[in-house]
Amino acid sequence: xxxxxxxxxxxxxxxxxxxxxxxxxxxxxxxxxxxxxxxxxxxxxxxxxxxxxxxxxxxxxxxxxxxxxxxxxxxxxxxxx
Amino acid sequence: xxxxxxxxxxxxxxxxxxxxxxxxxxxxxxxxxxxxxxxxxxxxxxxxxxxxxxxxxxxxxxxxxxxxxxxxxxxxxxxxxxxxxxxxxxxxxxxxxxxxxxxxxxxxxxxxxxxxxxxxxxxxxxxxxxxxxxxxxxxxxxxxxxxxxxxxxxxxxxxxxxxxxxxxxxxxxxxxxxxxxxxxxxxxxxxxxxxxxxxxxxxxxxxxxxxxxxxxxxxxxxxxxxxxxxxxxxxxxxxxxxxxxxxxxxxxxxxxxxxxxxxxxxxxxxxxxxxxxxxxxxxxxxxxxxxxxxxxxxxxxxxxxxxxxxxxxxxxxxxxxxxxxxxxxxxxxxxxxxxxxxxxxxxxxxxxxxxxxxxxxxxxxxxxxxxxxxxxxxxxxxxxxxxxxxxxxxxxxxxxxxxxxxxxxxxxxxxxxxxxxxxxxxxxxxxxxxxxxx
Numbered sequence: 070x071x072x073x074x075x076x077x078x079x080x081x082x083x084x085x086x087x088x089x090x091x092x093x094x095x096x097x098x099x100x101x102x103x104x105x106x107x108x109x110x111x112x113x114x115x116x117x118x119x120x121x122x123x124x125x126x127x128x129x130x131x132x133x134x135x136x137x138x139x140x141x142x143x144x145x146x147x148x149x150x
Numbered sequence: 151x152x153x154x155x156x157x158x159x160x161x162x163x164x165x166x167x168x169x170x171x172x173x174x175x176x177x178x179x180x181x182x183x184x185x186x187x188x189x190x191x192x193x194x195x196x197x198x199x200x201x202x203x204x205x206x207x208x209x210x211x212x213x214x215x216x217x218x219x220x221x222x223x224x225x226x227x228x229x230x231x232x233x234x235x236x237x238x239x240x241x242x243x244x245x246x247x248x249x250x251x252x253x254x255x256x257x258x259x260x261x262x263x264x265x266x267x268x269x270x271x272x273x274x275x276x277x278x279x280x281x282x283x284x285x286x287x288x289x290x291x292x293x294x295x296x297x298x299x300x301x302x303x304x305x306x307x308x309x310x311x312x313x314x315x316x317x318x319x320x321x322x323x324x325x326x327x328x329x330x331x332x333x334x335x336x337x338x339x340x341x342x343x344x345x346x347x348x349x350x351x352x353x354x355x356x357x358x359x360x361x362x363x364x365x366x367x368x369x370x371x372x373x374x375x376x377x378x379x380x381x382x383x384x385x386x387x388x389x390x391x392x393x394x395x396x397x398x399x400x401x402x403x404x405x406x407x408x409x410x411x412x413x414x415x416x417x418x419x420x421x422x423x424x425x426x427x428x429x430x431x432x433x434x435x436x437x438x439x440x441x442x443x444x445x446x447x448x449x450x451x452x453x454x455x456x457x458x459x460x461x462x463x464x465x466x467x468x469x470x471x472x473x474x475x476x477x478x479x480x481x482x483x484x485x486x487x488x489x490x491x492x493x494x495x496x497x498x499x500x501x502x503x504x505x506x507x508x509x510x511x512x513x514x515x516x517x518x519x520x521x522x523x524x525x526x527x528x529x530x531x532x533x534x535x536x537x538x539x540x541x542x543x544x545x546x547x548x549x550x551x552x553x554x555x556x557x558x559x560x561x562x563x564x565x566x567x568x569x570x571x572x573x574x575x576x577x578x579x580x581x582x583x584x585x586x587x588x
Contacts (some may be wrong), residue, residue, distance in 0.1 A: 087460060093387060106458070109515060111490070128409060130406075130407070
């Protein structure tokens with residue numbers, strides 16, 4: 070699983086809860102809850118989908134690392150290596 | 151012994167007057183079980199999986215896709231064992247008037263009377279008249295002309311009936327029940343002032359529904375239901391500011407090292423606390439219909455879920471009193487995801503949109519302090535949940551910073567008074583101070 074594949078899985082997981090989101094219109098450094106208008110339930114569902122697709126365990130202490138796409142990319146890249 | 155029963159267009163809430171049959175997932179002769187998805191409907195709430203409510207065999211498919219028909223119209227028929235009907239009735243005694251799909255004995259039909267089949271692609275301009283054609287009964291004079299033309303209705307009068315019972319034909323009662331119209335408020339133009347189809351056709355909401363216009367229809371459907379509620383239900387409102395420090399601490403512990411699949415949000419605790427308080431105050435859990443209140447024996451809490459493109463759906467979690475907090479959370483995650491995932495083809499099930507006994511609307515996520523909701527008829531209460539905010543709190547003669555939410559209750563004054571509503575809110579507040587017991 071390379072960086073491009075991880076990015077693809079992140080976008081897919083966001084689209085699980087926000088199907089209309091276009092990756093070209095999101096700022097990867099901003100908080101995705103604001104960028105993609107996710108509420109808490111959506112955010113938990115996003116993380117659940119991402120954990121399932123990447124196979125990487127995400128615990129509550131890690132949640133802040135998923136607030137932006139770039140921080141999530143860094144975290145998941147780090148975990149898989 | 152076998153009985154033939156009608157499978158009708160279900161009422162998936164007070165804001166639904168008609169639905170579109172998009173696809174049959176069964177054929178004549180198929181065996182189905184209770185809970186099997188038998189058809190896909192397109193409604194103001196989006197695409198819905200319609201379930202069977204009995205075990206049995208499909209005997210007729212009377213409406214072909216794609217067709218829009220009013221709530222209550224017969225879509226198909228199935229044969230079931232009479233034993234199965236009785237068992238289902240026994241199981242659902244308390245929910246008979248909320249779950250419209252389980253057919254009551256009066257709807258068991260005479261097989262010799264066959265409703266006119268609705269042809270595919272037929273444009274239906276007179277939903278109520280069509281419903282009459284589909285639901286032809288012995289008490290109706292058979293139409294001499296085609297079903298799309300006006301029907302004459304034989305109003306059945308009972309000279310022995312000395313009560314103030316409203317005169318109306320069975321078909322009018324059936325439609326009124328499906329669309330939750332109060333017949334006592336309708337002036338009949340039939341014999342002896344009886345209400346005939348024409349009278350309710352003028353009143354029943356006629357929301358046209360076509361694929362591709364979900365938002366417009368949803369908006370008008372919500373508008374019709376909420377207008378009806380505000381016009382008919384004498385709402386009153388109470389609120390309580392509730393410290394939630396203990397609940398938050400409990401959640402922090404419960405969620406520690408947990409994965410998203412087992413993460414619990416505050417709203418799940420609130421739902422459980424509501425269910426426990428409703429067991430103590432059942433007067434807020436049930437239905438006001440035909441001038442009286444009927445408490446429900448199960449606690450089915452509807453959750454207002456805003457859709458990403460605008461509008462809301464209000465699916466219910468059933469038997470919340472029997473679920474653990476984790477089970478409630480899991481179910482909430484699931485219905486939220488499916489409600490908002492229409493574009494991926496996921497759907498809610500018809501049973502999830504029926505039978506709610508009370509509603510919760512959670513606006514806290516959007517930074518709102520308080521929300522006083524409009525009651526979803528025929529329910530008698532709706533609870534609003536505000537945002538979590540830090541406030542100064544007095545504890546042991548010291549001022550500390552603590553967390554608080556505001557819970558609001560809108561209740562139907564025909565059924566409860568302020569005192570009982572206040573007791574319910576206080577009970578709810580107490581329950582949330584003991585999260586470990588929820």
